[in-house]
Amino acid sequence: MELPKSLRRAVDRVLSGVPLAELAAAWAALSQRYREERDDGKRRVASEREAFAYLATRLPATYAAVRASFAAVAAARPDFAPKALLDIGAGPGTVLWAAADCWPNLANALLIEANPIFRTCGEELAAQAQLPQASWRIADVAADTVDDWAPRDLVAAAYVLNELAENARQSIVQRLWRATAETLVIIEPGTPAGWQGILAARRQLIASGAQVIAPCPHAQACPLQPPDWCHFAQRIARSRLHRQTKGGEVPWEDEKFSYVAVSRVPGARANPRVIARPRKGRGRVTLKLCRPDGSAGETLFSRRDGASFKRAARCDWGSSLDHDDR
Ligand SMILES: C[S@@+](CC[C@H](N)C(=O)[O-])C[C@H]1O[C@@H](n2cnc3c(N)ncnc32)[C@H](O)[C@@H]1O
Numbered sequence: 001m002e003l004p005k006s007l008r009r010a011v012d013r014v015l016s017g018v019p020l021a022e023l024a025a026a027w028a029a030l031s032q033r034y035r036e037e038r039d040d041g042k043r044r045v046a047s048e049r050e051a052f053a054y055l056a057t058r059l060p061a062t063y064a065a066v067r068a069s070f071a072a073v074a075a076a077r078p079d080f081a082p083k084a085l086l087d088i089g090a091g092p093g094t095v096l097w098a099a100a101d102c103w104p105n106l107a108n109a110l111l112i113e114a115n116p117i118f119r120t121c122g123e124e125l126a127a128q129a130q131l132p133q134a135s136w137r138i139a140d141v142a143a144d145t146v147d148d149w150a151p152r153d154l155v156a157a158a159y160v161l162n163e164l165a166e167n168a169r170q171s172i173v174q175r176l177w178r179a180t181a182e183t184l185v186i187i188e189p190g191t192p193a194g195w196q197g198i199l200a201a202r203r204q205l206i207a208s209g210a211q212v213i214a215p216c217p218h219a220q221a222c223p224l225q226p227p228d229w230c231h232f233a234q235r236i237a238r239s240r241l242h243r244q245t246k247g248g249e250v251p252w253e254d255e256k257f258s259y260v261a262v263s264r265v266p267g268a269r270a271n272p273r274v275i276a277r278p279r280k281g282r283g284r285v286t287l288k289l290c291r292p293d294g295s296a297g298e299t300l301f302s303r304r305d306g307a308s309f310k311r312a313a314r315c316d317w318g319s320s321l322d323h324d325d326r
Helices: 005-015 020-036 048-057 059-076 094-102 116-126 166-178 192-207 240-246 307-314
Strands: 084-088 108-113 133-138 152-158 180-189 211-214 232-237 252-263 279-281 284-290 296-302
Touching (some): 005 048, 005 116, 020 048, 020 240, 048 059, 048 240, 059 152, 059 211, 059 232, 059 252, 084 094, 094 108, 094 152, 108 116, 152 166, 166 192, 180 192, 192 211, 192 252, 284 307, 296 307
Parallel strands (some): 084 108, 084 152, 108 133
Antiparallel strands (some): 180 252, 232 252, 279 284
16 A cells, blocks of 8 residues: 555655654654553653654554555445544544545544644644545543534544553543444554454444444454454555655565444445455465354365355455355
């Protein structure tokens, strides 16, 4: 996946004139803090330079994860055409860009973000772009200082739950579901801890009557057991600035993420989901599948399987497998 041209240009414009050495130093400080401060809500971007470093290095990856999750929602609910978005922990507005790319009829968005540095950065990023009309609120969702929880068609929380104290998450998930007119998407880093956060939210939302539309093809208990965990990977091209800021050479990176999308409306027919990178050999492909009957496991497809094999061979990690190919 590549960033949409308009977003790439916007990032380049905001970062033009920022010395590379400063970006790299800010990235080093930010990533150090991300490694050290876990689950205590203190992973704050502390300066404009760190927000710029986020734009250069993290935004492409979180955009890729959000956009891939939205693509799965759009595949599960082809008739879903959200007009209004609510995004919490908006950062520089990543979800807004991904939602506008996925659903061009999106008309307006409310972006809630605790950190004013990110809002300034997000507004600058959006300044010359054709995006839905967005309003920002500087508010702490955990302290519930948000003044507008009116229901919106699409509600999202990307890479935020893990920044909230554990005892605040349940009430925020409940808030988000109440604010969901149609579909709620929660995305977290693709780590065992990120998956646990998604699992807890999934259980809670199902108990509240939500219909799971992606990635799970069922609403039964997750069949995966630690040390295994459900996550996906989205490859994203790295720009030159991205590579230089991180001091890396490889022109792409794989962003690992876990997510759950729930809706008040059931999804289209639930198909098995590919939950690991397919293993492909000559005339055979093995897919690890999460299946509509609530089970998970590997299925081998060989040329003898004809059309099923062809469909399986086209699958990627995260794809849903059409028809009755189990
Ligand atoms: C890792 S960033 C993710 C930003 C964006 N959603 C993305 O995917 O690129 C997490 C964001 O959540 C915000 N955040 C953390 N705790 C928050 C809270 N209690 N209320 C509002 N925003 C919060 C942080 O300030 C930060 O901008």
